[in-house]
Amino acid sequence: MKATLAVLVENHPGVLSRVAGLFARRGFNIESLAVGPTDNPEISRMTIVVDGDERVIEQIKKQLNKLVDVIKVSFIEPENSVSRELVMIKVNTEPEKRSEIIGIAEIFRANIIDVSRDSMIIELTGDKDKVNAMEEILRPFGIKELVRTGIIAMNRGSKCIESPEQ
Amino acid sequence: MRITAAEALVRSLEEEKVEVVFGYPGGAVLEIYDALFFNKKIKHVLTRSEQAAAHAASGYARVSGKVGVCIATSGPGATNLVTGIATAYMDSIPIVAITGQVPLSQIGGDMFQEVDITGATAPFTKHNYLVKNAGDIPRIVKEAFHIASTGRPGPVLIDLPRDVAREKIDFTYPEEVSLKGYKPTLQGHPLQIVKAVEAINSAKRPVILAGGGVISSGAHDELMRLAETADIPVTVSLMGIGSFPSEHPLFLGMAGTHGMPWANEALKKADLIIALGCRFNDRLTGGAGGFNKNTKIIHVDVDPAEIGKNVKVDIPIVGDIKNVLCELLKRIEKRSRKDWKDYLEGLKGEDVVEGCGDISPLDIIGELYKQTRGELIVTTDVGAHQMWTARCYKFKHPRSFITSGGLGTMGYGLPAAIGAKIANPNKQVIHITGDGSFQMNFAELATLRENDLSVKIILFNNRGLGLVKELQDIHCGGRYSQVHFGFLPDFVKLSESYGIKALRVESKKELEEAISTMLEEEGSFLLECILTMDVRVKSMLGKEEAYESHAGSLG
Numbered sequence: 001m002k003a004t005l006a007v008l009v010e011n012h013p014g015v016l017s018r019v020a021g022l023f024a025r026r027g028f029n030i031e032s033l034a035v036g037p038t039d040n041p042e043i044s045r046m047t048i049v050v051d052g053d054e055r056v057i058e059q060i061k062k063q064l065n066k067l068v069d070v071i072k073v074s075f076i077e078p079e080n081s082v083s084r085e086l087v088m089i090k091v092n093t094e095p096e097k098r099s100e101i102i103g104i105a106e107i108f109r110a111n112i113i114d115v116s117r118d119s120m121i122i123e124l125t126g127d128k129d130k131v132n133a134m135e136e137i138l139r140p141f142g143i144k145e146l147v148r149t150g151i152i153a154m155n156r157g158s159k160c161i162e163s164p165e166q
Numbered sequence: 167m168r169i170t171a172a173e174a175l176v177r178s179l180e181e182e183k184v185e186v187v188f189g190y191p192g193g194a195v196l197e198i199y200d201a202l203f204f205n206k207k208i209k210h211v212l213t214r215s216e217q218a219a220a221h222a223a224s225g226y227a228r229v230s231g232k233v234g235v236c237i238a239t240s241g242p243g244a245t246n247l248v249t250g251i252a253t254a255y256m257d258s259i260p261i262v263a264i265t266g267q268v269p270l271s272q273i274g275g276d277m278f279q280e281v282d283i284t285g286a287t288a289p290f291t292k293h294n295y296l297v298k299n300a301g302d303i304p305r306i307v308k309e310a311f312h313i314a315s316t317g318r319p320g321p322v323l324i325d326l327p328r329d330v331a332r333e334k335i336d337f338t339y340p341e342e343v344s345l346k347g348y349k350p351t352l353q354g355h356p357l358q359i360v361k362a363v364e365a366i367n368s369a370k371r372p373v374i375l376a377g378g379g380v381i382s383s384g385a386h387d388e389l390m391r392l393a394e395t396a397d398i399p400v401t402v403s404l405m406g407i408g409s410f411p412s413e414h415p416l417f418l419g420m421a422g423t424h425g426m427p428w429a430n431e432a433l434k435k436a437d438l439i440i441a442l443g444c445r446f447n448d449r450l451t452g453g454a455g456g457f458n459k460n461t462k463i464i465h466v467d468v469d470p471a472e473i474g475k476n477v478k479v480d481i482p483i484v485g486d487i488k489n490v491l492c493e494l495l496k497r498i499e500k501r502s503r504k505d506w507k508d509y510l511e512g513l514k515g516e517d518v519v520e521g522c523g524d525i526s527p528l529d530i531i532g533e534l535y536k537q538t539r540g541e542l543i544v545t546t547d548v549g550a551h552q553m554w555t556a557r558c559y560k561f562k563h564p565r566s567f568i569t570s571g572g573l574g575t576m577g578y579g580l581p582a583a584i585g586a587k588i589a590n591p592n593k594q595v596i597h598i599t600g601d602g603s604f605q606m607n608f609a610e611l612a613t614l615r616e617n618d619l620s621v622k623i624i625l626f627n628n629r630g631l632g633l634v635k636e637l638q639d640i641h642c643g644g645r646y647s648q649v650h651f652g653f654l655p656d657f658v659k660l661s662e663s664y665g666i667k668a669l670r671v672e673s674k675k676e677l678e679e680a681i682s683t684m685l686e687e688e689g690s691f692l693l694e695c696i697l698t699m700d701v702r703v704k705s706m707l708g709k710e711e712a713y714e715s716h717a718g719s720l721g
Contacts, residue, residue, distance in 0.1 A: 062471035065471070068345060
């Protein structure tokens with residue numbers, strides 16, 4: 001079972017290592033982790049996708065809550081949320097294949113952000129399935145390099161994950 | 167008036183009403199020690215290693231209920247604290263550890279005596295700080311004491327770089343703590359309490375399992391009222407010893423792999439287990455051989471992460487044990503459970519120790535009890551002597567049995583006894599140890615002497631590591647690998663060289679007089695008791711069996 005957690009943390013150095021260390025020492029599996037500051041510069045938000053049974057996921061939430069630097073831990077339900085990931089793919093582009101690759105990028109609404117004689121960098125944003133599909137289609141051309149940001153997610157509608165007032 | 171951050175640190179300790187700190191100086195804490203030099207309110211106890219400073223702070227905290235404080239320099243000073251901090255973490259003991267650090271501007275350069283101690287201790291501190299701004303010192307100290315002592319207690323470390331320690335600041339001590347990410351739940355949920363009351367009132371064979379949380383929340387009186395009102399037998403984990411008087415007719419003794427068979431049987435046969443501030447760790451659940459599937463479990467703990475971690479719980483209650491018990495007691499009905507008690511009473515027997523020579527360890531503990539009647543504080547090390555003490559000494563008061571339960575740290579007891587004696591100078595403090603553990607930290611005899619502290623040491627000498635030997639019996643077909651000491655010092659002469667009187671006993675008939683001589687001695691005293699090399703703790707399950715039962719209990 002996979003679960004997506006939105007974790008609000010103090011924006012201090014060392015917090016990421018505390019969170020990552022917790023996962024390592026308790027034997028929890030991180031599938032994806034993305035982190036950045038929120039609109040409040042004192043608070044960062046992590047989106048963590050974890051894998052485990054119900055008991056493990058419950059423990060992950062409780063153990064995260066025990067960290068003093070962790071302000072709030074919330075589950076993000078897949079059916080009531082949107083999730084996105086950004087990926088950059090450097091793909092082989094022999095001259096005769098170039099237009100075909102541009103065509104694929106257009107279908108996926110991806111951007112070409114760098115072009116050289118024999119390669120291109122394609123930037124794509126989407127949920128995990130879209131990113132995986134793009135990767136599969138480009139693979140035959142020869143992927144030279146690939147980097148993903150990790151998933152970020154947000155609840156739909158007016159429901160918000162906010163830091164509790166002090 | 168502007169003062170240095172190091173002075174501000176010491177002033178902050180004063181604000182926290184710290185009376186004593188345990189520590190060891192060094193290059194990176196020069197400023198702190200200089201500030202202590204001018205301080206008149208805080209006593210500093212110089213241990214002989216930093217590990218001992220951390221254990222002494224822990225012993226002090228356990229006996230006094232206050233936060234223990236220890237100080238060490240950077241690098242090896244800090245890493246020597248690590249065992250002590252981890253020991254305190256596993257047993258939920260409130261200590262604040264202060265370490266020096268190389269100058270902030272040089273951190274990361276692999277400087278002399280540099281180590282990333284906040285990184286190293288993150289897994290076994292409740293929280294830690296690397297101080298980057300001198301002006302943060304008062305707030306950080308305030309937060310550190312708050313975090314260490316509230317909710318589920320635990321160690322907090324403050325790492326202070328030397329250049330930061332020298333900076334000058336305007337000192338004001340904050341009145342309140344404001345931490346967005348730290349708000350322990352202390353009141354139990356009313357609906358859960360109603361469920362628990364119903365379960366207790368309707369149970370036929372309930373048993374209370376009391377852990378260290380009962381002691382740290384000061385809930386022993388409430389525990390007694392619950393047990394007596396509802397007529398429920400009480401068993402304890404190793405850490406729960408002292409939470410309920412051993413002489414009480416409802417007391418079953420310690421449960422677990424080294425516990426009393428009838429206490430384990432009670433957990434197995436119970437229809438309701440009321441677990442208070444315990445972790446259901448493998449040493450405990452293993453003894454019960456897995457709980458019955460139909461047994462209901464009420465688990466009260468201040469740490470939500472403990473609930474459901476090791477066993478499935480039917481009625482979880484997150485909250486401070488004392489608060490929760492007070493709520494429960496308002497609605498608990500008076501009961502008499504004679505059949506259940508009679509059944510358990512019928513299982514009780516005498517504890518046995520196999521392989522004894524003339525002196526059985528139980529004779530020693532029995533004689534100590536006869537002459538002290540529970541009016542003492544006992545610290546132990548880790549090994550066979552610890553299990554004999556836990557099982558057979560009849561403890562009467564909370565905070566009177568000080569042992570390393572979770573981490574199982576050999577060498578804990580002597581420095582812990584130093585902290586215990588300073589916390590409660592009027593009580594007889596007895597350190598029970600073995601020849602293995604004692605050799606790990608006996609340098610602290612010097613600290614005892616230097617501070618004119620009176621600690622009585624009973625050393626069980628079986629010339630080896632009895633408990634490991636027993637495991638090698640069970641798991642390695644009796645192939646004894648490295649569990650016999652080929653050389654041992656003369657412990658009596660060793661003790662005398664520290665100016666501490668000592669006596670060796672080799673036969674049972676000498677015991678009564680020897681223990682009375684020891685207890686009457688004004689200063690410290692060491693009593694070495696010679697046991698056979700074959701003496702066994704027994705009543706212990708094989709580890710696989712314990713693991714199996716443990717896994718089974720997860721349901």
